[in-house]
Amino acid sequence: MSNVLSIRGLTYKRNFKVILRDINCHVESGQIVGLLGANGAGKTTLMRVIAGSAPHFVGSVSVDGAVQPVERKAVVSFSEQIGGTPISTRTAKVVQDWADWYPDFDRSKFDELAQFLDIDMHARLSSLSKGNMKKVVIALSLARRVKLYLLDEPFDGIDSMTRKKIIATIIQWKPYDATLVISDHHVGDIANILDTVMIIKGHDLVTDKPADDIRATGKSIEEYFEDVYAGRNTDGK
Numbered sequence: 001m002s003n004v005l006s007i008r009g010l011t012y013k014r015n016f017k018v019i020l021r022d023i024n025c026h027v028e029s030g031q032i033v034g035l036l037g038a039n040g041a042g043k044t045t046l047m048r049v050i051a052g053s054a055p056h057f058v059g060s061v062s063v064d065g066a067v068q069p070v071e072r073k074a075v076v077s078f079s080e081q082i083g084g085t086p087i088s089t090r091t092a093k094v095v096q097d098w099a100d101w102y103p104d105f106d107r108s109k110f111d112e113l114a115q116f117l118d119i120d121m122h123a124r125l126s127s128l129s130k131g132n133m134k135k136v137v138i139a140l141s142l143a144r145r146v147k148l149y150l151l152d153e154p155f156d157g158i159d160s161m162t163r164k165k166i167i168a169t170i171i172q173w174k175p176y177d178a179t180l181v182i183s184d185h186h187v188g189d190i191a192n193i194l195d196t197v198m199i200i201k202g203h204d205l206v207t208d209k210p211a212d213d214i215r216a217t218g219k220s221i222e223e224y225f226e227d228v229y230a231g232r233n234t235d236g237k
């Protein structure tokens with residue numbers, strides 16, 4: 001499998017404050033990557049940089065050969081892309097807009113996901129609960145046909161049944177060569193489906209390793225993550 005994502009020497013500052021420092025990583029296509037970190041660690045910022053919506057940084061980011069931010073926007077499906085949509089819009093209209101904006105949007109795939117996730121197509125975004133809004137965002141994000149999907153905290157604030165349903169959706173939907181980066185601070189939710197674990201701590205990417213290497217130590221990924229944050233891991237990246 002080839003690399004779908006390559007990041008070299010990425011440093012990102014906001015208002016002169018370092019948010020991400022000298023990040024280097026490569027992600028092979030077909031992987032499910034858990035991007036883990038405490039609140040404020042920089043997970044969303046890293047996704048914004050990868051997706052091309054935070055264009056001013058030092059270093060290089062390449063997604064499937066696309067290097068310029070505007071090129072990357074076209075080849076990455078990022079769950080934050082729904083952000084600018086007026087909240088009075090009905091779900092069906094949002095879906096139609098996405099189909100118009102993104103040539104890679106697969107309407108029949110969206111319909112399948114919407115049925116499985118029980119999405120109300122007639123509701124206005126403003127009337128959706130947090131969990132139901134997450135479902136819409138996930139279905140929209142996964143219905144694009146791209147090489148790289150970035151799901152930012154898809155389980156934040158939603159109930160355990162819905163979490164399980166979303167995880168089942170991801171497993172059922174995932175094409176062989178699609179690559180998913182999922183950020184989370186409740187590691188337990190996604191631990192079982194991860195191929196790779198990345199941990200951001202103190203502006204740095206301190207862990208980038210196969211999930212099986214962690215499992216082989218007898219520790220759960222959650223325990224490993226907690227150890228990293230407690231400073232108990234000394235085995236490097």
Ligand SMILES: Nc1ncnc2c1ncn2[C@@H]1O[C@H](COP(=O)(O)OP(=O)(O)OP(=O)(O)O)[C@@H](O)[C@H]1O
Pocket residue numbers: 014015019037038039040041042043044045046185
């Ligand atoms: N617009 C901004 N201006 C200045 N600093 C910002 C801005 N947005 C984010 N930051 C800072 O960047 C850092 C990383 O934030 P980010 O949202 O990427 O973290 P996160 O890991 O996604 O956190 P969470 O899990 O809480 O969502 C934080 O210290 C935050 O305060």
